[in-house]
Amino acid sequence: MPLANQTLLLVGRLQGLTRRRLETLLRVRGAKLATRPGNRVTMIAFGHSAVGQALDDGRVALPPGLPAAPLISENVLRRAIGLLEPPADVDRSMGRGEIERLAGLSPNLVSCLVLFDVLEPVGLESSKWRFAYRDLVAAREAARLLKRGVALRDVLDAAIALRRRGHNLAEARLTEGPSGALLREVSGQLAELSGQLTMRLEQQKARSIDDLLVEAEEAEDRGDHATAESLYTTAMRADTADPVLPFNLGNVFQAEGRATEAKVAWQIAVARDPAFAEAWYNLAMAAEDDKQTDLAIAQYRRAVQAQPDYADAQFNLALLLTHLDRCSDALAAWERFLELEPTSKQAGVAQKAIALCRMKIQQERAQTG
Secondary structure (H helix, E strand, C coil), X not given: CCXXXXXXXXXXXXCCCCHHHHHHHHHHCCCEECCCCCCCCCEEEECXXXXXXXXXXXXXXXXXXXXXXXXXXXXXXXXXXXXXXXXXXXXXXXXXXXXXXXXXXXXXXXXXXXXXXXXXXXXXXXXXXXXXXXXXXXXXXXXXXXXXXXXXXXXXXXXXXXXXXXXXXXXXXEEECCCCCEEEEECCEEEECCCCCCCCHHHCCCCCHHHHHHHHHHHHHCCCHHHHHHHHHHHHHHCCCCCHHHHHXXXXXXXXXXXXXXXXXXXXXXXXXXXXXXXXXXXXHHHHHCCCHHHHHHHHHHHHHHCCCCHHHHHHHHHHHHHCCCXXXXXXXXXXXXXXXXXXXXXXXXXXXXXXXXXXXXXXXXXHC
């Protein structure tokens, strides 16, 4: 899906992506991320965390003040920004009408299942969607649960929880447990779905991961670090895959002067997502503070490898290499920084450093003959 010249509004959040990183990935592709609903929005993406916007009839609640704009799913957006492989190359011979008829689902419900990636057709326009047989199986399982009175949001939650663990609603048969939570039937036994669907967050089912994250960020912004730490920790127990949660927790620890705990949290973040550039950047700065220069250089390089246009990381890397008199490496880093930020306030620093590095390189060559 082309994103050039689009202004995208994100409803909910994308697992594992900070807003800053999403803005960067969109900007590289000529698109913008809207800060609020408005007439300039041309595309609306729904993160998996936004299942609370799904109504029982399959419609989705949109923020007020939006123009008519295409709705896309989290996976469609991830593919458009290069974070997810294209759909599997399988036979997709079924149209939307066949899915609705064979599964017994309304058009709104089919659209909702597509919006939250329970079904993954190919084709941009809904009238031209083409589905695989696996989509039909997943649609029938969703329809069975809905007919038994399971809320649509719980069906979506279950499908998302399964997907995060490498499964699919087409492969699982779900049933309601004694508490009302959806469980998975495995060889005649009931097994829990790990994750937010069945984990009671402080015994309040209504508090989703997204709710916790919003509350934690608000607490962090107002300097209530104890509350933010508690909320991020609770969210991390519920979601063991999202790297943003330990990353934010590490920032809280850093604000409190708990450097060792901050580094551990950021290490958890990069273990969850080795391409999490901001966490590598924070680890590199912490290594610099500890005088571990080789480690800092390696971690700055991991940051710019994960996000090639990460100008701050490139600047810090170049500056550190310059201080260590590693002039050849520093020169390349400074030149790359100027490619990224030719008109920034730090461009003058880079130009002076480049001149210094070139002079030292020439002196070394002259001395070695």
